Amino acid sequence: MIESREQFSRQILAFGAEGQAAIMNTKIGIVGLGGMGSCVVQMLSHLGIQEFMLLDDDRVEKSNLNRLVGATREDVINKTLKVEVAQRVIKSINPEAKITSLGNLRTAEAIEVLSTFPDVIFGCVDNDSARMILTDLAAAYKKTLVDCATEIDLKGDNGISFGGRVVVAQPGDFCLWCANQIDPQIANEELESEQEKSFRRHHGYGLGAEVVAPAVMSLNGVIAGLAVTEFIMLITGMRKPERMLTYKGTRGIVVATKDVKKPGCLVCDSLIGKGDKAGLKRYLRSNLPKDLPE
Ligand SMILES: [Zn+2]
Numbered sequence: 316m317i318e319s320r321e322q323f324s325r326q327i328l329a330f331g332a333e334g335q336a337a338i339m340n341t342k343i344g345i346v347g348l349g350g351m352g353s354c355v356v357q358m359l360s361h362l363g364i365q366e367f368m369l370l371d372d373d374r375v376e377k378s379n380l381n382r383l384v385g386a387t388r389e390d391v392i393n394k395t396l397k398v399e400v401a402q403r404v405i406k407s408i409n410p411e412a413k414i415t416s417l418g419n420l421r422t423a424e425a426i427e428v429l430s431t432f433p434d435v436i437f438g439c440v441d442n443d444s445a446r447m448i449l450t451d452l453a454a455a456y457k458k459t460l461v462d463c464a465t466e467i468d469l470k471g472d473n474g475i476s477f478g479g480r481v482v483v484a485q486p487g488d489f490c491l492w493c494a495n496q497i498d499p500q501i502a503n504e505e506l507e508s509e510q511e512k513s514f515r516r517h518h519g520y521g522l523g524a525e526v527v528a529p530a531v532m533s534l535n536g537v538i539a540g541l542a543v544t545e546f547i548m549l550i551t552g553m554r555k556p557e558r559m560l561t562y563k564g565t566r567g568i569v570v571a572t573k574d575v576k577k578p579g580c581l582v583c584d585s586l587i588g589k590g591d592k593a594g595l596k597r598y599l600r601s602n603l604p605k606d607l608p609e
Pocket residue numbers: 489490491492493576577580581582583584
């Protein structure tokens with residue numbers, strides 16, 4: 316801490332030495348290291364996080380270079396794993412950081428490590444099945460889940476709309492179901508067809524989406540910035556984190572939700588602290604190819 320005092324001196328002015336120490340003692344899991352996850356990992360590295368668990372099985376493609384923090388042309392040629400790009404970014408800022416990297420979320424190893432290691436999990440995925448799994452896992456093992464999402468809709472009622480949102484799901488307080496941020500039908504369809512789609516999906520997004528959606532880095536930056544700021548509020552206690560912040564890009568505003576936990580929410584009421592009894596093994600992917608095709 317003493318040797319890092321100068322590196323974080325401007326933050327210590329904001330959070331105090333105790334606040335900075337609390338941040339540095341927080342272990343972080345990041346699920347999804349694409350456009351959003353790469354922004355989050357960069358900000359958390361600068362913030363002083365010392366221990367990371369990174370999870371993504373996707374590799375860098377040329378179409379990622381408009382937004383993947385740290386990725387280069389060489390990474391496209393070498394088909395570098397996105398978690399390796401993230402590791403490089405972390406190490407360039409903080410060479411002493413401890414980093415564990417894993418591939419697919421739906422493996423026993425990933426569930427095991429996520430359920431034990433991190434204090435806070437950042438969900439930076441692009442599909443509802445991963446959000447559903449992370450929601451169950453965070454509740455069952457009492458982790459705070461900070462879930463990030465952006466959307467650019469070209470066919471809205473009033474023309475183009477764009478924005479995003481951050482949900483801070485604290486155990487027993489609020490979750491992605493309470494926030495109406497999971498479509499159960501879509502989530503279950505994604506889970507059912509997982510095996511058939513595994514190879515094809517590898518060439519899209521690592522954690523699941525079939526559709527190639529529009530993506531702009533500045534939007535990821537806005538949402539990542541909101542997410543990391545709410546994380547700072549959570550850890551330093553400067554104020555309570557908001558349960559959900561929605562960036563309405565078309566109007567240029569950020570709105571905090573007034574929603575609270577839904578009465579009778581199965582996750583917030585019944586799943587909290589269930590641990591291994593929560594049955595997360597049902598989400599494991601069978602016949603996952605050991606070495607995904609190039
Ligand atoms: Zn809930």
